[in-house]
Amino acid sequence: MNLKRTWLVVPAALALGLSACSGGNAGSSSSSQSGTVEATPDAIITVNGSEPQNPLLPGNTNEVGGGKLVDLLFAGLIYYDAKGEAHNDMAESIEPNEDSSVWTIKLKKGQKFSDGTEVKAHNFIEAWNKVTDPKSPMLNTNFFVPIEGTDKEGVGMLTGLKADEDDYGFTVTLKEPTSDFGLRLGYSAFYPLPDSTLENPEAGGEMPIANGPYKLKDENAWEHNSRIQLVANPDYKGERQPKNGGITVVFYASLDAAFADLQSGVLDVLDAIPDSAFSTYEGDLKGRSVNQPAAIFQSFAIPESLEHFSGEEGKLRREAISYAIDRETITKKVFQDTRTPAKDFSSPVIPGFMDSISGNDVLTYNPKKAKELWEKADAISPWSGKFTIAYNSDGGHQAWVDAATNSIKNALGIEAEGNPYPEFKSLRTDITNRTIKGAFRTGWQADYPSMLNFLSPIYATGAGSNDTDYSSKEFDGLLAQASSAPTVDEANEFLYKAQEVLLKDLPVIPLWYANVVGGWAEGVNNVTFDWHSVPVYTDITKN
Template structure:
């Protein structure tokens, strides 16, 4: 298998020294090819209804993530190639393995003219970390001193030096990796008004990023959200257009039809019905490139027949019963690649030769054998289902996957459709879902740790199956504290080999980003994580 790798700005700490990340202009493939166009033009793009109010620490899904990343700016951001670039930060210095010093640029402001200061970060991070606030991204603060899952504990590791300087003291020696995470939305700052009425603020947020809400009430639920350029933002993502209309489509077929007719400017996902034709339909405006996206389905251990020894046998049998090669060829027309691990080929540390990876290869005889062994423990009864959201173009692959399982194991298997992503996520989040369900990961930052810790670490923010393995957790911690990239990768490979035995999620395939744009726009680039760089798109 050919390995495709995106350039990364890896930060490795060798002994005790100092390392500063200085802000710079991003180059490479995300540079605009031309500077023309109407600076006031609104770019119309596709999206999905966010799961929650637009609070950075409570947003960990792609629908809300697109919006949050557009209206906020953090200490740093990731450019089109996955390099980390300072944004609000003037410098981020690793003082030692447990300590980081952050110096902010002078004159940064929120769109309501409030200054962005050290307190803007310290208060926002404390809010995100407090147990009583129940923020989905709370675990992203777990390495900072003072963090507690059990009590409302302040992050004592955050210390204000002056209005534009603060330090981060970590409880674990993971400073080098922690710096890489700082472009993720959990670490965005908040203005003072956010803490007065967080629920109301989440409906009409005030940020410091390249865009802001067009007006109060610009978020029309289940319809669209309207953003305009934020002139207060002066960072590297300054918008070359007048704003974004992000339309929440009920299905991708409608979005693709709008793209072809010129009623949509940019589409970041192609419906199954057009997978075979979109490149010929769109020509040079078609996008088909590797992205940091991993797809799977998760089987909660709370489901009958899926805990203990029986559960392990059935998970392995189900994985072996899926003909990934056939599905990626016939359903996705080769725009997906069967998975060989739990990460992505565009991430440093990806591997196609992990011990135990044979469980991801189609093997009918072995699948039947293991299913029969599980039946000796407790005979199977009922239907195996995979839940999915109908508005995301998932029906075809879910049907193909469950048909492969049904034909191999001789059991009743089918998809379980939900009307939209929000309704599916509500049941997953509330732990009321009674079937397996589709899962996946679009990387938050370009690091192998990001594909493992948030999804499978004990108590992690996106651990939807409530998986817990102490040995896996130990390897994660060891990798994050390693003094070299190679040493970290070795620990993460061992951690993945544990996942291949336990199968808390069943890996399916890696995704290319398949999308396109209309002839109405220019300078369209899709980034390392599949999201278009909206701020550089021009029109007219």
């Protein structure tokens, strides 16, 4: 598919042609279709989630628990629909110059935050500068690397931003042509912040002032480690108008508990199925479930800081461990074909995906080769200790971690086992603080539908989600060439070469691509899971 530069003008909608299938109205019940029971438009929909790692500031949120919430509370310049197609939200138009090095953005007038203040250009410009502030940079600085004023990690005052005199538009000057920059603007790092949060980010993170489809119910809406209650935001005038009265996100300690609540009708929508129910959930839910491709890549990371995993020894051991994992058997027996063994570092639903990148044989099961490589590493420095993979117990990961470590143990003849954390937040804290003592589970749910998004935020030097501190000049150079390519197809050619570098270095061990598997309760209708596995919450209704 050729995505020409001129397609990125976004006057009304930006068609990406994403191949992910939408569930449509798969959740519509027969009673609703017959007209005997009507949906209640003010009904509150209960869904599963997890306690955010940080306060709800879009520029400082790069994990699923918080990301789900900021996407409901905030609206950016564009948004992505269920198929991954981009539509204007706060933006009236987004237009590049001839070589895509300068972007002119015009805002719709009359768009407001939930405190009644208007959304203007400075709310974007100052919010973005909060992310890249050299004194206290936030997690998502990497998304701002292309803009003039930042360093290679995206830190620095954004001199490339200039507001129009009327404050209803601004220009973005980039360091070099970037053909897909307009496509990136629907990601949460680019959301605006109201004046009150710009003045006091700490307070704004705990009590977000929304400009999206939902807002906090009241000052007690966020019950930490329990739930958060959102209600429809009457000040939001965009296309994503809620068809329900609100969303209550319940923070579950385990997917098994969430699935039990779904079956009993306590929970309305569940966006993941516990591995214990993979073989039975479709029968249990009787037509109220989904199993479809999504833009999700799963892996585990092995930091170079760990003993035996630096230099040539570490390279050999990473290759050995990758060859030692029987992905085909694990995806069939543990996941019941709700996962597909990985062939690269992206996702099959992303435009340009290729399953034959040079060097991806390292992702096949070959215990003989794994043992040979391990012995070569032992010749450099004999192995000692136990290989562990950390995971969060509240995410349904134990079964695959046990299977993967058993596969490693059997192939290499070493001790290997899982290292469970009670919940996602504590795992992420140790990863962020670099205090974790072994390998750890990782993954990526796409921010925007582009192969570049699967690579740059995770593996670029200094990137916000680069949890292993991986750094490669060759890889970074290929990313830069891809970013400045005039078309997506030309960019992808550089990204295939960048992935060849990753397949040699293996900063993470690719495992599989995840389908979105989820379900909904009886009487809940219009449930659609989008291109990157998230329910389209605004469309959900119930009787």
